[in-house]
Amino acid sequence: MEIKKGIGVSPGVAISTAFVLDAEEVPIPQRHVEPGKLKNEVTRLRKATAASKAEIVELRDRMAAEIGQETAAIFDFHLRMLEDKVLLRNLGRTIRDKHVTAEHAVAAVFRDYAKTFLAMPQFMAERVKDVNDIQKRLLRNLIGQSRQVLNHLRRDVVLLAHDLTPSQTANLDRRHILGLATDAGGRTSHTAIVAHALGIPAVVGLKDVTVSVQPNDTVIIDGNRGVVIVNPDEATLDEHRQYVQRLVQVERQLIELRDLPAVTRDGHEVTLLGNIEFPAEAATVIEKGGAGIGLYRTEYLYLSSEVEPTEQQHYDAYCEAIRLADGRPIVIRTLDLGADKYTQDRALVPERNPFLGLRSIRYCLRHLDAFKTQIRAVLRAATTGPVSMLFPLITNVMELRQAKMIVRDVAEDLEEEQAEFIPDVPIGMMIEVPSAALMCDAFAKEVDFFSIGTNDLVQYTLAVDRGNEMVAPLFTVAHPAVLRLIKDVIRAGQRHNVSVSLCGEVGADPEYTLLLLGLGLRIFSVAPPAIPEIKQIIRSITIEQATQCARKVMTFDSDKEILSYMRDRLRHLVPDLQR
Amino acid sequence: MQLVDTASRFDSHITVSNGEAEMDAKSIMSVMQLAATQGTVLRLKASGEDAQDALEAMAALIRSGFGE
Numbered sequence: 001m002e003i004k005k006g007i008g009v010s011p012g013v014a015i016s017t018a019f020v021l022d023a024e025e026v027p028i029p030q031r032h033v034e035p036g037k038l039k040n041e042v043t044r045l046r047k048a049t050a051a052s053k054a055e056i057v058e059l060r061d062r063m064a065a066e067i068g069q070e071t072a073a074i075f076d077f078h079l080r081m082l083e084d085k086v087l088l089r090n091l092g093r094t095i096r097d098k099h100v101t102a103e104h105a106v107a108a109v110f111r112d113y114a115k116t117f118l119a120m121p122q123f124m125a126e127r128v129k130d131v132n133d134i135q136k137r138l139l140r141n142l143i144g145q146s147r148q149v150l151n152h153l154r155r156d157v158v159l160l161a162h163d164l165t166p167s168q169t170a171n172l173d174r175r176h177i178l179g180l181a182t183d184a185g186g187r188t189s190h191t192a193i194v195a196h197a198l199g200i201p202a203v204v205g206l207k208d209v210t211v212s213v214q215p216n217d218t219v220i221i222d223g224n225r226g227v228v229i230v231n232p233d234e235a236t237l238d239e240h241r242q243y244v245q246r247l248v249q250v251e252r253q254l255i256e257l258r259d260l261p262a263v264t265r266d267g268h269e270v271t272l273l274g275n276i277e278f279p280a281e282a283a284t285v286i287e288k289g290g291a292g293i294g295l296y297r298t299e300y301l302y303l304s305s306e307v308e309p310t311e312q313q314h315y316d317a318y319c320e321a322i323r324l325a326d327g328r329p330i331v332i333r334t335l336d337l338g339a340d341k342y343t344q345d346r347a348l349v350p351e352r353n354p355f356l357g358l359r360s361i362r363y364c365l366r367h368l369d370a371f372k373t374q375i376r377a378v379l380r381a382a383t384t385g386p387v388s389m390l391f392p393l394i395t396n397v398m399e400l401r402q403a404k405m406i407v408r409d410v411a412e413d414l415e416e417e418q419a420e421f422i423p424d425v426p427i428g429m430m431i432e433v434p435s436a437a438l439m440c441d442a443f444a445k446e447v448d449f450f451s452i453g454t455n456d457l458v459q460y461t462l463a464v465d466r467g468n469e470m471v472a473p474l475f476t477v478a479h480p481a482v483l484r485l486i487k488d489v490i491r492a493g494q495r496h497n498v499s500v501s502l503c504g505e506v507g508a509d510p511e512y513t514l515l516l517l518g519l520g521l522r523i524f525s526v527a528p529p530a531i532p533e534i535k536q537i538i539r540s541i542t543i544e545q546a547t548q549c550a551r552k553v554m555t556f557d558s559d560k561e562i563l564s565y566m567r568d569r570l571r572h573l574v575p576d577l578q579r
Numbered sequence: 580m581q582l583v584d585t586a587s588r589f590d591s592h593i594t595v596s597n598g599e600a601e602m603d604a605k606s607i608m609s610v611m612q613l614a615a616t617q618g619t620v621l622r623l624k625a626s627g628e629d630a631q632d633a634l635e636a637m638a639a640l641i642r643s644g645f646g647e
Contacts, residue, residue, distance in 0.1 A: 077580055077607075086606035113608060120614045490644060 002120070006181070006206035007472065008226030010195035011529070013244050014158050014179030015237065018219045018230075021161035032214070034098050041095045047383045048141035053082050060147055074130070081134050087113075103142050109368035110135040153177070158219050160228075162210055163467075164191045174198055179221035181228045187239050189467045192505065193277070195223070196527030199284070201229070203228050205469040217238055218333065234425040254532035258289035262535045266542040272535055273331075275503055279317050282324035282530040288319055289535060294525020295451065295503040296321055298374070299337055308370060314377030322385035329386040331428065331501075331525075333450065334371070334394035336360045339551070360393035365402055375410045382422035390451055394429040400446055430503075432456035437485035438530040442479070444496035454491055454504025458482055477506040478559035478566070483519070487554070490520040501525050510577060511566045513537045518550025533577070540574045583607045585640050591627025593637070598622070604637070 033041055060075035064395045081087065087109070110131060117128045126559070158179040170477070178200055182191050185204030195202030201223030213219060213230045220229040220240050229236060273294030274285030282293055301309040306415055309317075322330055338359015351357040364371035378389050394400050404427060411423040431437050432453030439451070452550040454477050459466050461482055464475045477483070486502070493500035501523035506512050508530030516524070526534060549569050556562045570577065586593045586604035593604040597619055604623070612623035615621060621641065627634045 080580060080583060080607040083609050084606045086603055087608045116612055120612070 001236065002211060002212055002230040003259045003331045004206050004209050004228045004230070006203040006209070006228060006544050007185075008201075008203050008223045009185075009189070009192035010180075010181070010200065010202035010223045012199075012201035012223050013240055013247060014124075014201050014221045014223075015232075015240055015244070016156050016158045018213050018215055018217045019153070019157035019159050019177075020213060020215050021159065021164075033095075033101055035099065038096055038099065041100075041102045041105075042092055044142060045091060045095065045105070047084055048102065048138055050312070052137045052139040054136070054310045055141075056082070077130060078134055078137075081131070082138075090399070103139060106135060106138050106142065106387075127321060152449075158221050160210055160213055162188075165195065179219075179223070181206060181209055181219070181221050183207055184469055185467055185472075193527075196275075196505075196508070196529060199529045205472055207469065216523075225427070253452060254536065257532045257535050257539075260289075260539065262291070262516070262538045264538055264541055264543050266544060268543045269522070270538050271501075272499065272525040272529045272531055272538070273329075273523065274531060275525050276321065276483050276528070279320035279324060281328070281528060282321045285531070286324070286326060286328065288528045288531040289529050290328075290528065293321065293325055293330040294523065296330055296332045298333060298335060302335065302337060309373075311373045311377050313372055315381055318377055318387070319384050320383035322387065325385065327385065329388065331388045331390050332381075333390040333392055333430070334361070334374055334378075335364055335449075338363060338393075349382060353458070355527065361391050361399060361403060362393070365399065366407075368406065371406060372410050372413075375407055376414065376421075379407075379410060379414060379421040379423065379425060382425045383420050387422070388426040388428060390428045390430060390447065390449075392430045392453070393456070394443070395433050396435065396441075397442060397446065400429060400443065404446075408558060430456075431485075431489050433460045434485065437461075437489055440489045440492040441496070444492050444498045447498060450489060450493055451499065452486060452500065452502040452504065454482070454486070454502060454506045457485065457504070461485065473547070476563070477504070477509075477512065478562040480554070480557055480559075480562070481564075483515075483554065486516075486521075487519045487550075496521065499523060508534065510534065510537055510564065510574075511570055514546050514564075514569055514573070515548045515553055516543060517541070517543060517568055518546035518548070535572070536577060537574050540577075545569075545573060580607060581640060583610055583636065585636050586633065587630045588636070589625070589627070589633035591625045591630040591633045593623065593625045593630075593633055595623045595637075596624070 021151060046421050056075050056078050060072045060079070063075065064072035073107055089199070090109050091105050094100065094109055095102060098105070107474045113131055114128050117131065118169035121225040146488055153176040156176050156178050158181065159177050160181045163182050163184040164180065177198065179200040180191055180195050180200065183206050189204055191204050194539070201221050203221055203223055203226050204229060209228055217231050220227070220232050220236070222240070234242070262270045264270065271291055272289070273292045274281070274288070274290035275297065276282055276285060277297050277300050285293060301314060319330060338354055338357060358366060375389070378387060381387060391400065391403050407427065411421070414421045426448040428451055429443060429447050430453045431440060433456065436443060437457065444450070458464070458475055458477055458479070459491050462474060462479055464471050466475050490500050492498070500521065502516060502521055503525040507524045508526035510533055513534055514537070524534060549566070553562050553565060556565065581601065582595070583605060594601045595613065596606045597613045597615055600613065602613055604610060606636070621632055622639050
């Protein structure tokens, strides 16, 4: 039994068998192979080799026809490699002697060749590129055989990976994944977001859990305590099963809250909304007692397929979400991608610093076709229910005005086409960079609402990469600088009659509810599982208490003091809150 | 690659050596490791029914400068 400590980013406890994803996005059905299955691996390798050769022959012939024999000659070279009996014998021997999968044999053998060639004089070293090319092709043909596994899990598992990227999680078979654990990642990493969306426990920042676990090991993921236990002994298993029981009971109590309003003890109404990634989650938000969708992240439409989503696909997704929200308002955020495969694959030159690069609204303003497609779908879908549009990562007023102008252009186009649409959908912007927060007064004159994105706001204000486990402890909303910005934005909203919501992960953190209310926040948009708990807190306190808390907090100068104080107040004012 | 292509035409077991390592002449991955540049002295060995023909063909190839 091994106990590993990480950061719990999504609550709950899951006990199941491990499914491991390695660092190169290759799902390894098994790293080690039983002697009985070795022949199967050799067969897989043979098939992948044959498929790779066929691909190369086709490529060569096409190149020869289109460009010329000399260029096509490189493929002859690739072909020779795949016909090399010494290489093939090597691969087969590795599978049989080391008892590993075909993928591992390929990786190991090719790595050795690459090392040998790299140590040789210049003209041979260039051949390493070709060797790597062949390796990739072989792996692709091998993985093509097993990629289906991730999409069609046949039994319940907990997923362990080095890190989970949006494109990986977009294609997961959600029905069978009971928990997530990653080596990398911090509190607001993508894994946390997905886990919240699925309502499953997750622990990140474990550093080396993927090497400590074998596929099919029994694993306990405790998102509350931030612990992962590999191959627990009987006593530990029992203890956790009972824990799960108790959690189920608490869950039941919170369900009862669903139909009660989010009103403080002194009668102040608070709007509790939900954040969603997929249309289906809109139903979950309503089920948990949310009053609407405060943030519909549309990125998954782009990440779950190889090609860009069509207008129809956008439209269908939005209408579905609207339908499930059943008359409640939805805020649709335009494409907020960057620093990830989608934009990097399409970049002419890889960005050295993607987080400060062409992402989100900047990307959209450069790729007007894609941007307009999305906007068209939003304006058209708005005929079926109350929809608002939200622009991410706005850093200056010109950007915002440009985006609004494009919305007007799209409206004109739709008008000419005599399509059914709503031309004056409310438009808001995310406040997630310091420049936006500092100039919130200027921005307030140009939008209908603000949405504070604390995840990115903290990142840019404190200069901390939220996914870097080395500096994850520095990432906190409780930093006085961040709190001051949040306060200023809320005040600006009040002054200009612009509604302000908060959609970052911190909204779901019970320790911050009092403070945020005390700073004047009245609209929270959180991950659906958190709605009942936040509602319970709201119903247990008075705004007077919240304001006092906020006033006191703003006098502290360290996040540790602030967190300690908030924890204390929460325990005091909401003693029966189950954590 | 032409070295490997030529060697592969024959049934015999053929090796090529650069004085330090001896490699299977039909294996491109192995031959690449010899790092044979202009001026390297190569020793060819063949054993089998068509060994003589194989050696002649390989020697001719090398003497012709690989057609370059």
